[in-house]
Amino acid sequence: KPEGEKKVAEDEVRLSVQQMNSVAAGKEVVVIDGLHGTEGITVAEFYRFSEDGRRRVTFKGDRCTLVDGSVHKVLYRAATMEGTTRYFDANKASMAGRKVVLWPYGGEDDPNESPWAKAHRAVLGGMIQRNQHLLRCVVCGDPVSEHKALVAEVDEEDVELAVGCVHQRCRRPSLRVLGEIRSELFAEFAVLKDFDYEAWILANRHGPSLISQGPGRDGIAYAAWNAAPTGTGRGTWCVRLDLEDGSSGYATERARVVRLGREGALRYAAEMSGNFEKATKARDPWCYTSDRELCGTYSFIAPRLKPGQRLLKCVKAEAAPFTAAIDVAYSSKRNHYTPLVVLMDLETGRPLHIRGLIPLITDPFQLSTFLENWSAAGIEVPPYAVAVVAEDRDFDMLVASSFERGLQVVIDPLVDMRGTPLRGFVVTPTERLAASNLVEAT
């Protein structure tokens, strides 16, 4: 952006899309199923624009109408003769034994250099320039992250002109294929299907989720999930936790200072002080790590300490007025659960579940590790798209709807070859965790 003009985060992370060739706009190269009574396939090259700029060949659905008014079945449409080889390569089996007639344009001039073709090329160039979402499929609107996805022009009767990327699976006979995408990134991470790289980078601007950095990376751990977090309120009070060394922490939920009304804060503080006392008497006091990362009972935190972390005993809790300074010092900007990715079942459009659980992955670039692990246990993953879960509130909706469908949600699940869970975070409602004493930290 020019100096002085406001920049938004989106500008910083735009994937660069480089146009390698100029768009050929002057010809229609059409693969037609039977033409002039033949049984074979005709590859015909037509002059696209007439002298007054009107289209000489028009398209609708899988039909084209030629200058003489005859209507034919279209198998493929491209900007160049070479472009149609893609179709023949992909359909070798069904083409076997069929006669192919080539009917090239016979004129001396180059249709791509006609004034109308040049004007149309400029129009398409402008549309590509202005498109903020160049890596979205112009047919279905979903992200494109496919090496060799098509670049095509939508140019049909009664349909608005459009140009951009198209999933291989979204191609229709009348799409005018201009070329294809080449991307080393997309080729290397081919398992990241329909993945929105830009959205993932933006979702990571405050760093990875707290849960992915937390303890319990080995074995099965439980990720407490509260359907209605209290910390989202705008109360003017909060709860201060006084620690044994004279410093303090604040009651947090999902790593944000909990904001309550005055009454609520007083009640919450009294309850917590009571818990501290009881726990101390039971020789399992509530503690905070010196870097304020974890809070919980001694028996829960002690085994999870990282090198350099010390434990500070919680002495008492007190209601205190909430200030912006407290928020800055004690709330994390990071999300608790997100960013994550979820696999969406292409067939149903809903989160994909395997053996009754919905897997979520904290690092999409490790997805192939998980797919290989599941496959070794005989778990077949149907066609999917990789969707970004950017914010905790998206995660909440996903978890709530999964529980409604009777499915478990597990973060980074790995299984043994019999399919028995080996590792992962099982997302579990806070009430159920409290009832079963699985974990006491929040």
Ligand SMILES: [Zn+2]
């Ligand atoms: Zn598509």
